[in-house]
Amino acid sequence: KAGVTQTPRYLIKTRGQQVTLSCSPISGHRSVSWYQQTPGQGLQFLFEYFSETQRNKGNFPGRFSGRQFSNSRSEMNVSTLELGDSALYLCASSHGRGLNEKLFFGSGTQLSVL
Amino acid sequence: GQQVMQIPQYQHVQEGEDFTTYCNSSTTLSNIQWYKQRPGGHPVFLIQLVKSGEVKKQKRLTFQFGEAKKNSSLHITATQTTDVGTYFCAEGRDSGGYQKVTFGTGTKLQVIP
Numbered sequence A: 001k002a003g004v005t006q007t008p009r010y011l012i013k014t015r016g017q018q019v020t021l022s023c024s025p026i027s028g029h030r031s032v033s034w035y036q037q038t039p040g041q042g043l044q045f046l047f048e049y050f051s052e053t054q055r056n057k058g059n060f061p062g063r064f065s066g067r068q069f070s071n072s073r074s075e076m077n078v079s080t081l082e083l084g085d086s087a088l089y090l091c092a093s094s095h096g097r098g099l100n101e102k103l104f105f106g107s108g109t110q111l112s113v114l
Numbered sequence B: 001g002q003q004v005m006q007i008p009q010y011q012h013v014q015e016g017e018d019f020t021t022y023c024n025s026s027t028t029l030s031n032i033q034w035y036k037q038r039p040g041g042h043p044v045f046l047i048q049l050v051k052s053g054e055v056k057k058q059k060r061l062t063f064q065f066g067e068a069k070k071n072s073s074l075h076i077t078a079t080q081t082t083d084v085g086t087y088f089c090a091e092g093r094d095s096g097g098y099q100k101v102t103f104g105t106g107t108k109l110q111v112i113p
Helices: none
Strands: A005-007 A010-013 A019-024 A031-038 A042-050 A053-057 A064-068 A074-078 A087-094 A109-113 B005-007 B010-014 B019-024 B032-037 B044-049 B055-058 B061-065 B071-076 B085-095 B098-103 B107-112
Touching: A005 A087, A010 A019, A019 A087, A019 A109, A031 A074, A031 B098, A042 A064, A042 A074, A042 B098, A053 A064, A053 B098, A074 A087, B005 B085, B010 B019, B019 B085, B019 B107, B032 B071, B044 B055, B044 B061, B071 B085
Parallel strands: A010 A109, B010 B107
Antiparallel strands: A005 A019, A019 A074, A031 A042, A031 A087, A042 A053, A064 A074, A087 A109, B005 B019, B019 B071, B032 B044, B032 B085, B055 B061, B061 B071, B085 B098, B085 B107
C-alpha cells in the first residue's frame, strides 16, 4: 500500500504570492489533516478534512485554506504569502474520524518565502 | 491554542545511556500518542496509550500514561545512534465527533557515539 504522498517536495515563492500544496492519503483513508512545522513553533495544527468537509480548524489566519475531494485527496492554499509562512507543511491521513486513530504522515512540502 | 508541554526540549546522551522525555498537560488527556521524527524526515507513529496508568513496551522503549491522565513519559534504555530524532507526544481529543490531534513541543535527542 502506498504511503501518503505530498507534492511538491520543495517550493520557493516570494511575498505576496499564493501557493497550493497537494496531499494524496493512503488508499482507504478518509481523514486528512494538515500541520505546519517550524523550528520555533513545533507542529501546529492547521485543519482536518473528512468526507470533503472541514471538521476542525486551528488558529491560523484566513489566508490558509484547504479542501478535500471526493477521492479523499486534499489541497491546502496559502494566499498573500508572508516571510513567516516559511515552514515544512505536513499532511497526515487516518482511516476514520474517531478517537484513537493514528496518523500517517507524508514527507511534507518545504516552503520557502523570500 | 493549548499545547501539551514536553521536557526537556533537547537532550544529548552518550550512546548506551538511558533517556526519558516527559509530556505534561494541565487538563486530563483523552489519550496520548507518541511519534518519532528522524532528522530530515516526517513524524512516524510509535504507540498510543488510552488507559490511566497504562504501561507499554517496545523493545528498549517504555511508554507510561499517568494515573491522572495528565502526563506521560517515554523512556529509552541503552540508547543507540538509531534513536536520534525528535520525539513528540500528541493528544487526540474529540472535537465535534472528529479527532483533533494536538502535538507537544517535542524533545530532540542527540546520541553521541
